Amino acid sequence: MIVLLPPSEGKATPRRGAPLDLRSLSFPDLTPARERVLDALVALCRDEPARAAEVLGLGPTQAEAVTRNATLREAPTTRADRLYTGVLYDALDLATLDVAARRRAARWLLVTSGLFGFVRPGDRVPAYRLSGDVTLPGLGGVARHWSQHLGAAVEEAAGRGLVVDLRSSSYAAFWRPDREWAPRVATVRVLHEHQGTRKVVSHFNKATKGRLVRSLLEEGATPSSPARLAEVLRDLGWTVEVPETDDRRPTQLDVVVSEV
Template sequence: MLVLLPPSEGKAVPRRGRPLDLATLSFPALAPARSEVLAALARLCQGDPDRAAEVLGLGPTQADDVRRNASLETAPTARADAIYTGVLYDHLDLAGLDAAARRRATRQVVVTSSLFGLLRPGDRVPSYRLSGTVRLPDLGPVAAHWRGVLDPVAREAAGSGLVVDLRSGTYAAFWKPEPDLADRVATVRVLHESQGRRSVVSHFNKATKGRLVRALLEDGAHPRTPAALARDLERLGWTVEVAAPDRHGTRLDVVVTEV
């Protein structure tokens, strides 16, 4: 099973740690593409900081993010599961899992990253700021850059197992599984139900996805199809509705009334 997560936009900043070494990261086939993004981001942030902030969509209180982006190759690193923060990662709490569940996370969880393409939880990376919607000078749209190289890598990571896609729309654009994988792709959407109405609410969505992945890792479930995943989630206490399959996979709607 391959569990695809979005990154967090905000990130922890390690105070110490060895510098970035691309050769040590998972998915080594992505090294050239990673180097291209790193170089383009560094050039931008080593120049006019105001222009860099504008391109990156950052405000006046985020000048430190621009400065950190300018020196990523020498900045201290930490495990990706310590770098990514926010609601989803707080509720996933990878560091709090028992040893068996952590081993499953190492094998199954992959984070989509604007800077690195794909990362495993144990990959050591610096804190950075780069949204998936950014168009970098000399590189172009970040999403298009990764869309051109991720397919063979993601396919290899998935193997013959189920792909559980919990990414937001921005990061889902980095890799869209082809129709030949559709029968083993489950895209999870979280709906908040209140007073008979359903909607997508960011906090509920992120918190539920974090808890859902944690529950699967703790349980050790190994579903092979979207329908089997739905049954596992229902067994674990979730309300799940399965949509009709399409050429890209099957959507599972997880309906919640509270976090």
């Protein structure tokens, strides 16, 4: 089983650490694709900082993000499980898991990255700013670029197991399961129920997904299908519904919560 996570916009900024070595990252076959994105991003931020801010969707108070991007090849790195912050990662709280659960995290978790494609928790990367919906000069759309390269990485990581896809919409385009993969992919929608009404709320969505992954890592179960995943989550105390799904598409699980 693998779990595909979105990155976080917020990231820790390492002060010390070895510089980036793309060859040391998981999925070394992605190195040429990573080089292309890195080259395009660094060149834009180094040579045209004002344009870079516009392309990256940054405001006037975020100039430091452009500066950091311009020096990514020399910047200090840290483990990905320390880099990504925000609601989902705070709820997941990988650092407080026991040893067995952290080992599962190292095997199961893939963070989707606009710069690196996929990274595992132990991969060392610098703080960067590059959203999945950006179009870089000389490269084109970041999502389109990665959609041409990540299929083999998913196949390598998942093997014959289940793919639990928790990515946000802007990162879902990086890899879309075809009809062959669809029966082995489960997506999760979090619904906040209040006074008989259900709706999607961003904060509940992110926090719940973090807690859900944490519970799977602690339990250590490896469900082989979306239906079995729903059963495991119910056994762990979650309220899970499975709407009817076209068998050509991934199975959507609705997780219903009343509080974070």
